[in-house]
Structures are given as C-alpha cells and as structure tokens.
Amino acid sequence: MVDEQIILSAQQVNLWFGSKQILKNIDISFAKNSVTALIGPSGCGKSTLLRSFNRMHDLSPDARVEGQFLLDKQNLYAKDMSVTQLRRRVGMVFQKANPFPKSIYENINYGLKINGVPKSERDAIIEGALKESYIWDEVKDELNKPATRLSGGQQQRLCIARTVALRPEVILMDEPCSALDPLSTLKIEELIIKLKKDYTIIIVTHNMQQAQRVADKTVFMYMGEIIESGNTHDIFNNPNKELTNNYVKGKFG
Amino acid sequence: MNLAAREYVDKTVKQLIRITGLIVILILTGIFLMLLYNTFAFFRHIKPLDFITGTQWNPSGKIARYGILPLLVSTCLVTLGAMAIAIPLGIGTAAYISEYAGKRQKNILKPAIEMLAAIPSVAIGFLGIVFVGPFIAGATGLPNGLNALNGAILLSVMALPTIITVAEDALRGVPHTYKEASYGVGATKWETLLKVTIPAAAPGIIAAVMLGVGRAIGETMTVLMATGNAQAFPQGFLQSVRTITATIAIETGEVPYQTTHYFALFAIASVLFLITLLVNVIGEHFVNKFRKYHSA
Known part of the structure; x- marks a missing residue:
C-alpha cells in the first residue's frame, strides 16, 4: 500500500433513525481509484452507511447524523456544502435499476441539464457515458426509446451511464446486481472493474463471490459497527476476527 | 346446504349480478336514445347549421332563435x-x-x-x-x-x-x-x-x-x-x-x-x-x- 490517496473518509460516525441507533463509531476511509465492498448481514447498516456519503438521509426527517465525513478534505455535512453539488461529485447507483420514465437519451441528458452542462456539449458526453458503461452498441440506434423498455441489466448499465456522465469522483453502488440474472451481473462486474481506472467505487453487496471478484478492499459490518476491514483477499481467506470468519464462510447471515 | 343447493345459489347470484350490470348499460342507452330522438325531432324544425352558427338564443322572441x-x-x-x-x-x-x-x-x-x-x-x-x-x-x-x-x-x-x-x-x-x-x-x-x-x-x-x-x-x-x-x-x-x-x-x-x-x-x-x-x-x-x- 504505497502512496494511496484517500479521497473519502468517515470519522467517529454515529447515525440514528428516531431513537434507534443504526451506525456506531464508524471509522473508514476509501483510497482513490479503488473498489471497496461493504458486506454484512441484512440490517447491519451497510446501505445506511453508503447513503450517508451522498447525504441521501437528508430526505428522511427522523435521521440524525453525527461525526465527520470528508470528501477531499471538505466536510460533507458542513453548512456551506451544497448537497446538490455533493451528489454530483458522489454519484449513486441504486439496488433496483431506476431509469426515469423518459427516453434513454433524456435519462442521461437530465442530469447534465440540471447541472448546467451546455447543450452543445451534451450529445458527446451522453455518447461517451453510454460507451463507458458498455451499453452504447445496444442502444445507439434507439436513443429515443423509453428506457423502461430495456432489460433489467441494460437499465442498470444505463443508470451507471447516467451517473458517470456527471464525472463524479466517487460512485456509490447499493447492491446493483441483486435484481439481475448471472449474465447481466457479470457484465456489471466487468464494468465496475473498468470504471475503477477513473472513479472510486464503494459497493454494497450480499454476494460474497461478487465482493471477491470486484473489490480491492472489503469492509465487514455487523450490527451497525465495522468489525473488520482490509484487503479483500485477507478478509475472505485470513480474517482476524472470528465473527468475520463465520460470516464469510457462510455460517450465519 | 347440500351441493346442488349451493350450486343453484351460485348460479342465481351470477345472474342477479349480471342483471345489475345490464341495468346500468340499459339506463345509459336509454338516456342516450332519448337525447338523440329529441335532438332529431328538433332538427326537423330547425336547420342544424342555423343551430350551430346562430348567435342568438331567444326561443320566446317574436321570431324564435335557436342559436x-x-x-x-x-x-x-x-x-x-x-x-x-x-x-x-x-x-x-x-x-x-x-x-x-x-x-x-x-x-x-x-x-x-x-x-x-x-x-x-x-x-x-x-x-x-x-x-x-x-x-x-x-x-x-x-x-x-x-x-x-x-x-x-x-x-x-x-x-x-x-x-x-x-x-x-x-x-x-x-x-x-x-x-x-x-x-x-x-x-x-x-x-x-x-x-x-x-x-x-x-x-x-x-x-x-x-x-x-x-x-x-x-x-x-x-x-x-x-x-x-x-x-x-x-x-x-x-x-x-x-x-x-x-x-x-x-x-x-x-x-x-x-x-x-x-x-x-x-x-x-x-x-x-x-x-x-x-x-x-x-x-x-x-x-x-x-x-x-x-x-x-
């Protein structure tokens, strides 16, 4: 681990929904151009942690966040941090592919438009993003088709294209393959590995094989806490904690 | 109740429900036909064009107007x-x-x-x-x-x-x-x-x-x-x-x-x-x- 540059980190983070504490004393950092997998049983708080990196919890009135989140040394929850700017810099791909009920073209154009990208530049960016997400060849002749007509895997790749079109620094992926068939899953995984060149990726997954295939680092969470984090290979083959070992060996979860 | 009776009830209810549905259609057609019949009766007295383009509605005037x-x-x-x-x-x-x-x-x-x-x-x-x-x-x-x-x-x-x-x-x-x-x-x-x-x-x-x-x-x-x-x-x-x-x-x-x-x-x-x-x-x-x- 030489010269790895930390782009995103969370320190001493606690998070509550109402009176229920979901995240406890989270300390974590993410190196630039790496893929980190968050794993752990359902309800362990991994999605909650993921969504706190682009302040999606702002939408839930009963969520309360404590601690420090830093994106390139800027505090994510600072008063002068614009949440819309932040979400452009920290993009998100959701569990269920959620293209807008608009055309394929409009799905990507929307984010560009609201972020003030000039019209003259958009066509090239849209084409670039679709190519980057390996869906261009499948949709280039029907950009005006409703995005909802695409297959599940195509929809998810379109959602990734929508995210990368904004050139974010970090991409958050919340179980992006959980609703996809194995072949589509494989395509998305290949895509994730390719995107690593330009982006930092944090992926929540229930699929242990997936974590091992795509992630450089793996973080194991349990009951709102980080139990162990490290190189993916170590976490899966040589964990320090008994709990981690039991989980990755499939003994619970 | 025995099976025959239950099936009889089932069939009867089906017919009754069908009748309620038909009544609605019957009422609608009835209203529509009544409107249509009287409208045609009106057009025997007044030319449709005068009705549509007439700018005056004054049925009780010396010369009745039906625009x-x-x-x-x-x-x-x-x-x-x-x-x-x-x-x-x-x-x-x-x-x-x-x-x-x-x-x-x-x-x-x-x-x-x-x-x-x-x-x-x-x-x-x-x-x-x-x-x-x-x-x-x-x-x-x-x-x-x-x-x-x-x-x-x-x-x-x-x-x-x-x-x-x-x-x-x-x-x-x-x-x-x-x-x-x-x-x-x-x-x-x-x-x-x-x-x-x-x-x-x-x-x-x-x-x-x-x-x-x-x-x-x-x-x-x-x-x-x-x-x-x-x-x-x-x-x-x-x-x-x-x-x-x-x-x-x-x-x-x-x-x-x-x-x-x-x-x-x-x-x-x-x-x-x-x-x-x-x-x-x-x-x-x-x-x-x-x-x-x-x-x-």
Whole structure:
C-alpha cells in the first residue's frame, strides 16, 4: 500500500433513525481509484452507511447524523456544502435499476441539464457515458426509446451511464446486481472493474463471490459497527476476527 | 346446504349480478336514445347549421332563435376560467401535500379539502351572490358582479377537491426510486418535482384535470345563481353569461311539451353530452401516451 490517496473518509460516525441507533463509531476511509465492498448481514447498516456519503438521509426527517465525513478534505455535512453539488461529485447507483420514465437519451441528458452542462456539449458526453458503461452498441440506434423498455441489466448499465456522465469522483453502488440474472451481473462486474481506472467505487453487496471478484478492499459490518476491514483477499481467506470468519464462510447471515 | 343447493345459489347470484350490470348499460342507452330522438325531432324544425352558427338564443322572441353559440361560448368561458384558476391551485396543493407538507399539515389539509367537496353547490352559489359578486363589482366598478368571472371563481372552488385528490394520488404513486434517482444526480427538490415527479404522474394529473373540467361543464346550480344569465352574446369575463346547463334548468320548467323549444333543450343537452365525451376521450388519449413510459 504505497502512496494511496484517500479521497473519502468517515470519522467517529454515529447515525440514528428516531431513537434507534443504526451506525456506531464508524471509522473508514476509501483510497482513490479503488473498489471497496461493504458486506454484512441484512440490517447491519451497510446501505445506511453508503447513503450517508451522498447525504441521501437528508430526505428522511427522523435521521440524525453525527461525526465527520470528508470528501477531499471538505466536510460533507458542513453548512456551506451544497448537497446538490455533493451528489454530483458522489454519484449513486441504486439496488433496483431506476431509469426515469423518459427516453434513454433524456435519462442521461437530465442530469447534465440540471447541472448546467451546455447543450452543445451534451450529445458527446451522453455518447461517451453510454460507451463507458458498455451499453452504447445496444442502444445507439434507439436513443429515443423509453428506457423502461430495456432489460433489467441494460437499465442498470444505463443508470451507471447516467451517473458517470456527471464525472463524479466517487460512485456509490447499493447492491446493483441483486435484481439481475448471472449474465447481466457479470457484465456489471466487468464494468465496475473498468470504471475503477477513473472513479472510486464503494459497493454494497450480499454476494460474497461478487465482493471477491470486484473489490480491492472489503469492509465487514455487523450490527451497525465495522468489525473488520482490509484487503479483500485477507478478509475472505485470513480474517482476524472470528465473527468475520463465520460470516464469510457462510455460517450465519 | 347440500351441493346442488349451493350450486343453484351460485348460479342465481351470477345472474342477479349480471342483471345489475345490464341495468346500468340499459339506463345509459336509454338516456342516450332519448337525447338523440329529441335532438332529431328538433332538427326537423330547425336547420342544424342555423343551430350551430346562430348567435342568438331567444326561443320566446317574436321570431324564435335557436342559436347555440352564445350558450356554448358562455359554458366554455366559465369552464376555461375555472380551470385557469383551479389547475395551478389544485396541482400546487397536491404537490404540497404529497412532497412538502409534514404529517400535521397533511392531517389538517386532507380533511379540509374533503369538506370543501361536501359543500352543496347551492351554498357556493349563494356565496357567489353575497360575497364574490359584490367583491368583483367593487373591484371593477360594475353595477353588479354576476358574470362569467364570478361563475369561474365558484366553479374553480368546486373543481378543486376533485383535482387535488386525484392529482395527489397520482403524485404519491410515483415510485420513490424515481425521486431518489433525481436527487442522486444532484437535482433539487423543485427540479425533481417539476421534471421527474409531475411528468411521471402526468396520466393521473391529466385525469384529475379532466374530471375537474367535467365537473365544471356539468355544474348547474352555481352558475345559474352567479353568472347573471343574460341572453346576450358573451363578450368577456366581466359580462353576464348564460351557460348550457343554466339554460336547460331555467327553461325546462316553463316550456310546453313537444314544441320546438322543448326539443331544442334536448339538442343543447346533446351538445353538452358530446363535449363531456370529448373531454374524456382527450383525457384517455393522454393517459395512453404517457403510460407507455411506465410499462416495464
């Protein structure tokens, strides 16, 4: 681990929904151009942690966040941090592919438009993003088709294209393959590995094989806490904690 | 009960339910045929072209005139005015309830809107005479405020509950994932509402507007009380007008049976029926147009 540059980190983070504490004393950092997998049983708080990196919890009135989140040394929850700017810099791909009920073209154009990208530049960016997400060849002749007509895997790749079109620094992926068939899953995984060149990726997954295939680092969470984090290979083959070992060996979860 | 008896009951109930369904169709066809028959009877007396293009409605004049235009323009004027007020207000309220309001505000607003729908139309008409009318008169310097604007304001109040309720259902029905996707690319709440939520809810919102239009076109008592009912050709919102519905309500009571005038009222009722049909067809068209983006 030489010269790895930390782009995103969370320190001493606690998070509550109402009176229920979901995240406890989270300390974590993410190196630039790496893929980190968050794993752990359902309800362990991994999605909650993921969504706190682009302040999606702002939408839930009963969520309360404590601690420090830093994106390139800027505090994510600072008063002068614009949440819309932040979400452009920290993009998100959701569990269920959620293209807008608009055309394929409009799905990507929307984010560009609201972020003030000039019209003259958009066509090239849209084409670039679709190519980057390996869906261009499948949709280039029907950009005006409703995005909802695409297959599940195509929809998810379109959602990734929508995210990368904004050139974010970090991409958050919340179980992006959980609703996809194995072949589509494989395509998305290949895509994730390719995107690593330009982006930092944090992926929540229930699929242990997936974590091992795509992630450089793996973080194991349990009951709102980080139990162990490290190189993916170590976490899966040589964990320090008994709990981690039991989980990755499939003994619970 | 033994098996034969149970099957007998089953069959009988099936027939009974079928009859109830058929009765509805029977009533509808009956009304339609009655309208049609009397309308044709009217056109034996008056040329359809004179009816459609005539600018005067004066059945009791020395020379009776049966031009529908003044009534049609009156109805359109009042309805369009009502929609101009009710659509932005209704969609705005619906958006507020579904996207912005907290639990407590919702708990106050929703019953309040339902109560608005429960006010009898005659009470709203009364309000038009004693409150809205004098207000318009005071603001414009006219001798009285019984005109198209008054009717439009009252009808907008009457159409609001329908528009709000249906539009709010539609907005609330937009999957949360669409909104998250929009916030995820850095959109603000307003951008998300305007460019994602409202378009996604468009079929429902159009349905809401169409139901509102239907309510406004067909409403009788309120416009009868508030619009002044002048027979002159309407010139604008500040003129007294007389809608199709008000005309039928006013004249049906006095008209001798089986006269041209009697048939004429059926003819204008048919026109009203056609307009409502058209409104529904247009609404349905838009619903289908937007639906294709939702089919997975």
